[in-house]
Amino acid sequence: MNQLLKTCRRLANSGIILDRYGNNFRLRTPFSSEKLLLPFRRTLASVESSTNVSNIQPGPCLLFSEDENMLRDTVRKFSQSSIAPKVREMDEKGETDKEVISQLFSNGLMGLEVPVEYGGSGLTFTQACIVIEEIARVDPAVAVLVDVHNTVVNTAVRKWARPEQKKKWLTALATDTVGSFCLSEASSGSDAFALKTRAVDKGDHFVINGGKLWISNAMEAGLFIVFANVNPEKGHKGITAFVLDSKNPGLSIAKKEDKLGIRASSTCELVFQDAKVSKEDVLGEIGNGYKIAIESLNEGRIGIGAQMIGLAQGAMDIIFPYLHERKQFGSRIGDFQGVQFQYAQARVELEAARALVYNAARMNDAGISIRKEAAFAKYYSAQVAERIASKCIDLAGGMGFVKEFGLEKYYRDVKIGHIYEGTDNIQLQTIAKEMQRESGFDKK
Numbered sequence: 001m002n003q004l005l006k007t008c009r010r011l012a013n014s015g016i017i018l019d020r021y022g023n024n025f026r027l028r029t030p031f032s033s034e035k036l037l038l039p040f041r042r043t044l045a046s047v048e049s050s051t052n053v054s055n056i057q058p059g060p061c062l063l064f065s066e067d068e069n070m071l072r073d074t075v076r077k078f079s080q081s082s083i084a085p086k087v088r089e090m091d092e093k094g095e096t097d098k099e100v101i102s103q104l105f106s107n108g109l110m111g112l113e114v115p116v117e118y119g120g121s122g123l124t125f126t127q128a129c130i131v132i133e134e135i136a137r138v139d140p141a142v143a144v145l146v147d148v149h150n151t152v153v154n155t156a157v158r159k160w161a162r163p164e165q166k167k168k169w170l171t172a173l174a175t176d177t178v179g180s181f182c183l184s185e186a187s188s189g190s191d192a193f194a195l196k197t198r199a200v201d202k203g204d205h206f207v208i209n210g211g212k213l214w215i216s217n218a219m220e221a222g223l224f225i226v227f228a229n230v231n232p233e234k235g236h237k238g239i240t241a242f243v244l245d246s247k248n249p250g251l252s253i254a255k256k257e258d259k260l261g262i263r264a265s266s267t268c269e270l271v272f273q274d275a276k277v278s279k280e281d282v283l284g285e286i287g288n289g290y291k292i293a294i295e296s297l298n299e300g301r302i303g304i305g306a307q308m309i310g311l312a313q314g315a316m317d318i319i320f321p322y323l324h325e326r327k328q329f330g331s332r333i334g335d336f337q338g339v340q341f342q343y344a345q346a347r348v349e350l351e352a353a354r355a356l357v358y359n360a361a362r363m364n365d366a367g368i369s370i371r372k373e374a375a376f377a378k379y380y381s382a383q384v385a386e387r388i389a390s391k392c393i394d395l396a397g398g399m400g401f402v403k404e405f406g407l408e409k410y411y412r413d414v415k416i417g418h419i420y421e422g423t424d425n426i427q428l429q430t431i432a433k434e435m436q437r438e439s440g441f442d443k444k
C-alpha cells in the first residue's frame, strides 16, 4: 500500500493522477477548465453502492479525501476566475450574468449529483456541499442559484421521477435548463402545506390555478416544480408535485422582488391561470407532494448551511490579510490581543458550523435520516455566518462599511440564511420535535 501511495504522489507530481475507487485505482490526467468535474464523475452503479451504511468507515467529518480536496481547489479556482470579477456588477444589476450560468452548466456544476447516465457529474452530496461552499465564498447569490437547482430541484427529480421523466428532465437540468422549486405562497410560508394553489383533474390532464411567492431562479428557469392541492378535503395528503415548462401559457411571472441581499439571485411571484399540465408531468404519486417537498428541503437545508459557511469564510478571507496590513498605534491590528481573540472566536464558530454541515452531508450520503442534523446545520450556520459577517465589518473599521472592500455584501447576503428553506424558528421547532420523539415525550 505504501508503494501504491508513493506511486500516486509521483504520478501526481508528474501531472498524472491516480484515483482510488474502493480497491481499484484509475489513471487520469489533470482536469481541463471546460470539463471541470469530469475527474470526479461516478456512474449510477457506483453512486448506489456507496449509499450503503455498511460501506461507511467512521472518521472525522472534516477530514476530506484527496478527491474532495481537489474538487474544492478546482471549484475555488473556477469561482475566482469566472464569478469573482462579475460579483459587484451582478449585485448592482440584480441579475445573474448569463455567461456565468452557461459556464456553470458547461462545467458540470448544475448536475452535481445527477448520474453520469443523464449527463450529470455523479458527485456525492458531500461533494455537492463542497461546491456550494466554494461558490458562496465568492458569491452567495450565485451559490443559491446552484444550491436550489441542485440540492432541491434535481434531488426531487432524481428521487421521485419515473425513468422516462428522468431522461427528459434530469438531462435538461444537468445540461442547459435552470430549475425552480415552487412551494411558498402569500398565505403559506412556514405553514407551507396550507397552500391554496389548486390542480383540478380534467381526465387526461390537470388544470392549475393559484399563485406562488418568493420563487428563486424563476427568471432563469426552464422547469418549475409546482406544488398544488388536487384534493383539498384530504389536507396535506392532497398536495401533488407537477413539473411545468416555462413556456406553459398558463404560467406567468407577476413580479420580481427587489431585495436586501443575494440580489443577483432572482426571487419572483408566479401566477397560474388555467395552466394545463399533462398527467405525464406529475412528479411522484398523486398526493405525495408534501413528502417530496419535505425530503427535498431536508437536503436543501444542508445546502443552505454550506452556503452560509462559504459566506462566512469569504468574509474571513477578506479580513484576515487586512488585519495584518493595517497598522494603528505602530502595530498591525491583527497583533492586538483584543483583535486576536475576536478572529480566533470567529474561527472556532466557523469550524463548528462546518462540522455540522459536513456531518449532516456525510450522513445523508450514508443513507441515514438527516431531519434533525439538517436543521442543526442550517440553523447554526446561519447564526455563525451572521455573527462573522458583522464582526468582519467591525474589524475592518470604516473600510468594512464601503462597497469597494466587499464585506458589506456578505453582511447583506447573510440575512436570508435565517429565512428561506425554513426560518430559524422552524429549524428549532424541527429539532424540538425530534428531541421529543427520540425520548418518547411526543406521546401526550
Ligand SMILES: Cc1cc2nc3c(=O)[nH]c(=O)nc-3n(C[C@H](O)[C@H](O)[C@H](O)COP(=O)(O)OP(=O)(O)OC[C@H]3O[C@@H](n4cnc5c(N)ncnc54)[C@H](O)[C@@H]3O)c2cc1C
Binding pocket: 148, 180, 181, 182, 183, 184, 188, 189, 190, 191, 213, 214, 215, 216, 217, 259, 267, 416, 419, 420, 421, 422, 423, 424, 425, 426, 429
Ligand atoms: C429570497 C427568498 C428566496 C426564497 N426562495 C424560495 C423558493 O425558491 N421556493 C419557495 O417555495 N419558497 C422560497 N422562499 C420562501 C421562504 O421559504 C419563506 O419566506 C419562509 O419559509 C418563511 O415564510 P414567510 O416568509 O411566509 O414567513 P412566515 O411564515 O409568515 O413567518 C414570519 C415569522 O413568524 C415565525 N413563525 C411562523 N410560524 C411559527 C411557529 N409555528 N412557531 C414559531 N415561529 C413561527 C417565523 O419564524 C418568522 O420569524 C424564499 C424566500 C425568500 C425571502
